[in-house]
Amino acid sequence: MIKTPWNKNRIDLITRQRDRLYRIAFSWCGDPMLADDLTQDAISKAAEKQDQLADLDKLPAWIFRILHNCWMGYLRTHRPTLDIDNDEYVSEHQPEHDISQTQIIHGVRQAIGKLPMGQRQAVTLVDLEERSYAEVAEILDIPIGTVMSRLNRARTALKSHLSHMSASKTSGRTQLRSIK
Amino acid sequence: MSTDKIKIEELHALADGELTPGQRDRVLAALEHDPESQSILSDIRHTKELLKHAYPLKSLQPQHRQNLFLRFGQIAAILLIMLTGFGLGWQSAMKSPSNDESVASLNSILPDAKHPHKTIIYLGHGDHTKFRAALDKVQDLLSLGTGDDTEIFVVASAGGIDLMRKQTSPYQAEMVNLMNANKALRFVACNNTIYRFQQEGKPVDLIEGTDVAPSAVEFVVRHLRQGWNYVSI
Numbered sequence: 001m002i003k004t005p006w007n008k009n010r011i012d013l014i015t016r017q018r019d020r021l022y023r024i025a026f027s028w029c030g031d032p033m034l035a036d037d038l039t040q041d042a043i044s045k046a047a048e049k050q051d052q053l054a055d056l057d058k059l060p061a062w063i064f065r066i067l068h069n070c071w072m073g074y075l076r077t078h079r080p081t082l083d084i085d086n087d088e089y090v091s092e093h094q095p096e097h098d099i100s101q102t103q104i105i106h107g108v109r110q111a112i113g114k115l116p117m118g119q120r121q122a123v124t125l126v127d128l129e130e131r132s133y134a135e136v137a138e139i140l141d142i143p144i145g146t147v148m149s150r151l152n153r154a155r156t157a158l159k160s161h162l163s164h165m166s167a168s169k170t171s172g173r174t175q176l177r178s179i180k
Numbered sequence: 181m182s183t184d185k186i187k188i189e190e191l192h193a194l195a196d197g198e199l200t201p202g203q204r205d206r207v208l209a210a211l212e213h214d215p216e217s218q219s220i221l222s223d224i225r226h227t228k229e230l231l232k233h234a235y236p237l238k239s240l241q242p243q244h245r246q247n248l249f250l251r252f253g254q255i256a257a258i259l260l261i262m263l264t265g266f267g268l269g270w271q272s273a274m275k276s277p278s279n280d281e282s283v284a285s286l287n288s289i290l291p292d293a294k295h296p297h298k299t300i301i302y303l304g305h306g307d308h309t310k311f312r313a314a315l316d317k318v319q320d321l322l323s324l325g326t327g328d329d330t331e332i333f334v335v336a337s338a339g340g341i342d343l344m345r346k347q348t349s350p351y352q353a354e355m356v357n358l359m360n361a362n363k364a365l366r367f368v369a370c371n372n373t374i375y376r377f378q379q380e381g382k383p384v385d386l387i388e389g390t391d392v393a394p395s396a397v398e399f400v401v402r403h404l405r406q407g408w409n410y411v412s413i
Contacts (some may be wrong), residue, residue: 015401019237027235033376037338040370041304047404048412077339118410121404126196131289133198148189153395155192 013056014046017063020129024064027124028071030113038074042067061135064125068139075117111161119154122147186210186217195224206231206251268380298331299409306339308350313411314343315351315358322362330364333403337370337396340413344369346385359389370396 026035036180043144046053074086112120117133121140125131126147190207193199199207211217219276230248280314298305314334321332336341342348350357359365367390374384376391386392404410 010321011404018401023237025236031376033372033379036372036395036397037304037370037376040337040395040400042302043410044302044400044410045395048408055288062381074338105228105234108230112231112234120226124231127228128235128237133196148192151192155224155227158230159223162227162230166345 013059021067024124027112038070041070061138065139066166096104111158115157119150122150186214191221194399199223300403301334301411302400303336303340303413304338306342311343317411332364333366333368333395334401335368337373341369341373343388344386346387352387355387366391368393
């Protein structure tokens with residue numbers, strides 16, 4: 001049946017999230033085409049579920065939650081045995097292959113792809129989207145403590161994966177900046 | 181000045197701006213005398229910077245789309261011209277098109293739809309039940325009137341594209357017959373999905389008459405903004 005018409009401003013608000021949705025989807029799946037599909041799916045579902053969003057301030061967390069559900073749905077369909085916390089993505093490349101300056105981006109993406117999915121989602125939502133811990137907990141439907149532990153494990157793993165890159169890139173670690 | 185041992189979670193929270201002012205002051209004070217924590221904090225910040233560097237917001241999708249357009253430029257250009265060349269305007273009021281409980285929803289997205297009888301049916305899953313529901317919805321809409329103004333696009337991406345693949349569609353003959361009998365009806369496949377399928381080794385041979393849009397995302401969004409109705413199956 002036909003639902004209550006939607007405000008065009010809301011359509012614009014939804015569609016303006018497209019690039020951000022795509023970036024996160026791409027960081028999760030590592031495939032630009034699949035990321036595009038997931039983004040489309042999330043936007044479509046957001047349109048369907050318009051009535052569920054009462055507070056526009058919560059739009060980012062709400063729509064990333066939808067994207068998360070789309071991604072989980074895809075994984076259930078295509079990888080039915082996936083363990084969200086323990087799944088390790090295996091890369092066909094060795095880290096040594098990614099130490100050149102021109103491959104830093106690929107190296108980081110490769111390192112992200114090696115993270116278990118739950119860690120990957122937490123660290124990308126916090127570091128790329130700058131979502132708060134509380135928002136990430138809501139998006140992924142997990143406790144805040146789990147968000148924090150996944151962040152810790154993700155960054156520890158990333159540091160390990162990227163240590164060769166840091167040495168190559170900067171010939172030394174980034175120095176502590178003034179934080180006062 | 182505090183000499184409390186800094187917890188690793190506090191360093192992450194500091195880097196992420198999650199500490200209260202009081203907590204932040206305490207951790208900063210403790211950091212002054214904790215080189216190990218300083219090093220860990222530096223690593224956290226370095227990792228955050230690397231991530232942002234690897235996934236820049238502005239260049240990711242435009243570059244991706246630009247590459248696609250170059251790859252499929254001719255198809256995209258032809259389709260865009262064709263799609264924008266459709267006639268506009270409707271002459272009769274639209275009836276409620278759905279009595280089918282299998283159809284997930286029908287949203288009239290815009291309150292003052294410029295084209296209240298133009299409809300996009302979006303299919304994103306490779307479920308044969310949904311395929312049947314999509315075609316039933318097409319029949320339902322067509323039964324309301326097939327004047328010159330009627331336009332119905334069945335847009336598929338992800339698993340939904342299987343409806344339009346000769347290799348997988350269980351309704352090929354029915355779709356061809358529908359298209360032949362109704363100029364108002366178009367089946368549109370997402371080129372991004374086609375490309376991904378091909379990368380995965382899945383052949384995509386579309387049913388004759390099926391159109392291809394460069395991106396289902398842009399296609400659907402553009403038509404919603406133009407005042408089309410939207411049905412998700």
